[in-house]
Amino acid sequence: MSSSVEAITVLSSDGDEFKITVSAAKLSKPLNWMLEDVCFSDDCDEVPTIEVNSKTLVKVIEYCEKHAPRANSGASDSDAEELKKWDIEFMKMDVKDILFHILMAANYLHMEGLYDLACQTAADLMKGMTVSQIRKIFHIKNDFSSEEQEQLRRQHPGCSFD
């Protein structure tokens, strides 16, 4: 049974090894199922791979370790307040750099809290972006013909394609 170990080792998609405590891993449904199914002990040579790159996995594990105590035992209001502040600091990251990777990882690992947090962070960042900046981060090409752009401008004066 997994209850005898406190931490497990996982592999990132880049092949790097990471340690994650059992209580932190429980924040992810798939990892939790894995804990129940697989024998994790020192002499167990099977190391599961998580399809998340190393850079992202470091951040995901950092989030899990921080949130695990509260998720497992509940916490006071002041702890919740502190955690909220921590989340804000944690999410101060470049959207081009890592935010979308975190979003994908949180989705893949069924981590509701991190997924909501990352979606909200992305939405907040997008509010201040121009249309062309949005296209860039989402890899979207402007597929409106110049006639269509003209028509949209007539319907919605002031709309910008840049």
Add this chain to the structure above:
Amino acid sequence: MLMANDFLSQSSAKEQIGDNPFLPEDIIITILKRLPVKSLIRFRCVCKDWKDLLKTPSFITEHLHHSVDENPLLFLQWGHKLDPLHFHILNHKGQLLEVQPPLPLMDSSFSIHIVGCSNGLLCLHCNDLETSLRFPLVWNPATREIRQVPSPIKNNIQFLALGFGFSPVDNDYKILVSQERADIDSLSNPLEVYSLRTGSWKEIKVEDFGGLGISDFSVTVNGAMFWFGHKVTNIAENDLFVYHEMVVSFDMVMEVFTLIPLPCDDDNSRKSFLSVYENKLAMLCDTENENYESYRTDLWVMEEGALSSGERWSWTKKYSISTSSSIYLLGIWLDKIVYCSIGLPPYDEPESETNHRTIDVLYTLNLSTHEWVHFNCPQGGYPISIIFNYAESLMPIANIHPRS
């Protein structure tokens, strides 16, 4: 029916830049539904897929639900029907934002009042004082879309807009009007209902109400409109008049009126307001205590359906809270009772703060913690006349979407 997800499945318009991964459509939708309407309107220009996505009924509904849960707003109208139009929105962080009234109505020759508010749409009753023409308007303040509703057929000259609301059963928005009579608030035939979905008026046949009067303020919840109603019965010979008060409901699907008894018959109580609490009809009563120095507000909530008591309706008093005579009730917002001050604050404040507080102040009273919060309002010189629970939405006015 097209689902929001269908639109983003094609990746033809995408190009890989740097290390940023392509996000699947469900994640994109989860992000977009968190954006304010203002941003989404801008992002219609990103590409055709997004433009089409932002119009899908499923996305509009998802965005609305998120907006209701995460960004519930209070829509305020200042002044009375003849005062210049003055709208504000209060958000849950306590920020008061001015709302530009629809441009065609900035003209001072209009008398305007809000009939109702549902899913981000407001229905306004407009009266052009110069021509005496009346018309209802439906307005989405977030998208700034506005549409004039054609005049009713039978009541085309003088009519009274009684209520506006969303009927979830037939997924439609309806406006109810009656003929205006000399005894202004009397409910009388012909009655007509406008459906935003079909874009047409329909007369509804109801029995004679026998002098039933209703207040000009309605509340819509769970597909029914509600008003305070009253009836005067003349007890013959003695010239005695008996005044009965009740709640009048209108079922938007069955198109029938029902008279519902009020819970209490306390002489001191002023049955001041109908509102919505926990998605049920609620009534707020302001009562002067016997010492005439203090007031209390009682909150009653109505249950409807086959109840164990055998009754069709039952009222429960949920809260009874002491207040003050210097404030007046406006309604309920986010489990809080909303008041406006007439002068002094409704609770003891430190000396320095109470000085000269004669400007309009909005107060909320949290029902569970009894905590008062105040919001200073701009000194427009007009008191707040009416409030509505509001949330920003992309809901289109034309072509209200068919049932999903």
